[in-house]
Amino acid sequence: MSNFKAPWRNMSAIRTGRSFDLGKMNLQQLWFAYLTYPTILLYFALIVVSAWAALHFSTALWATLIPVPVVIVVYPLAWYAIHRFILHGRWLYRNHWTASLWKRIHFDHHQDPHLLDVLFGSPLNTVPTMAIITMPIGGLIAGWSGAFCALSTALIMTCIYEFFHCIQHLAYKPRWKWVADIKQLHVLHHFHDEDGNYGITNYVPDRLFSSFYREARDRPRSKHVFNLGYDVEEAHRYPWVMDLTGSPPRDRPDGARPAADRNRAT
Template sequence: MTTKNVEELAKRQVARDEARITGDRRTSQSMRQVFVEFWKHPSPYILSTYLLAAVVGRVLAGPGEWWELLLPVGLIAIMPVVEWVIHVFILHWKPRRIAGIKIDPLLSRKHRAHHRDPRAIPLVFIPWQVELTLGPLGLLVAWAVTPTWTAAFSLLVANLVLLSAYEWTHYLLHSDYRPKSRWYRSVWRNHRLHHYKSEHYWFTVTTAATADRLFGTYPDPATVPTSPTARNLHGLDS
C-alpha cells in the first residue's frame, strides 16, 4: 500500500470514528473566528500577562551575552521530546496509591475529561490553576539553571512563547478551523488519530510526529485498531 493510500485510508477511518463519537457534523470556521474564540478563555490572558512581565524583566535586566540567543534554539530543539514525555507520563498518568496516598494530579484529571469530550473547547487548555503557577515556577527554574538574570529572563521569555504556541496550536486542532498548510494538515491528522483512533500513539501536538517517530509511537494508522478507551483513558469510567 502506498503512502498516499495509507493517508487516505487513515483520513476516512478517523472521519468515521469522529462522526460516530461526536454525533454531529463539524462546521468550518475562519481563522478570525477561531482567534476571537481563543480570547474568550483564561489561558491566553494568563500567559500573555506573564510573557509581558518577563519581557519587561528582560529589558530591565540590561544587556546580555550573545549565547543567550541559543536558549530559544535549544528549547525549540527539545520541545517535541518534552511534549511527548509530559503527554505520556503526566497527562496520561493512571491514578494510583503510593504509600496509601492517591496520586492523581489535576493535569491528569483534566486531560481525562478532555479525552472524554474532545469537542469541549474549555477542556483543551492547560487548567488555569496550573497556569497561574507557571510564571513564578518558570522564573525560579530559569534562575536556577542560568548564570545571570539576563539569561534567566531570556529563557523565561522563550519558554512562555513556546508554551503560548502550544496552547494556540492545541486549541486550533480542536476548533472547527480546517487545515490548509501541509504542516498543519499533518499535525491535525496525527492529533485526530490520537483522540479518535488510539490514545496509545501520536502524542506530539505542535510538531509533525518528530518525537513519536523517535519513541516508536507513530505506527501505520491502517494497522492500528480503534481503541475502546480512546475517550475513556485507562477504562476508569467503566
C-alpha cells in the same frame, strides 16, 4: 451588502455549557475566542513581564538570548514526557489527592475533545510547570536574565501550541498542508489510539521514541481512546474522578452519540 458577520455574533450557539464547542466553530470565530480567552490573555501578559525581566537583568543581550534555541529543543521533549508518562499514566487518578488534577488537565479533554475550556490547561498547573522546566536551564546559561528569557520562550511556544491545538479540534479543513498533516495526526490520537502521536506541532519525539503512527490502519483502534483506561471497572475501583464528574466515564464523547440518544439524555 457584505456577508461579513462579526465573530462574536451567535457565540452562544456554539457554546456547550460553560465552554465553546470547537466542533461548531469556524476559523474566524476561533480567532476571536482564542484572543479573548482569559488563559491566553494571562500568557500574553506573562510573556511581556518575563521578557521585561530578562532585559532588566541582562548584561549582554547575546547571552540573554542563548536560552531561546535551547528551550525550543528541550520544551517539546519535556511536553512529550509529561503527556505520555504523566497525563496518560494511571497513577494520578488512582490517588485521591491527585484525581481532580488528572480529571481537569487531561481526562475531561479526552472525554469531549471539542470543549475549549478543557483544551487549555489551568494556568495554576501550566505556568509553574513551564517555570520548573525552563527557568533552571536559562538560569544555568545566563543567570536571572536567561531564566526569564527561557520562561518567556516557553510561554510563546505554549501560545503557539494551543492555537494549533484548537485548530486540530476545529470544524475546519486547513489549507496549509503542514497544518492539515498535524491535525490528522492529532485526530488519530483522540479518535483512534491514544497511545501514540503525543505531539501537537512537533512529532519528532514520537518518531524518536516509537509512538508515531501516520494512519489508522497502522495499528488497531484502542478501546480506551476516550477514557484513557479509566473505564467503568476502574471507576468503581478508584471512584474519585467519577464522583467529581457525577457520572460514569464515557467510552465516546457526547458528540459521537446519535442525535436521538442525545435528545433523550437532555
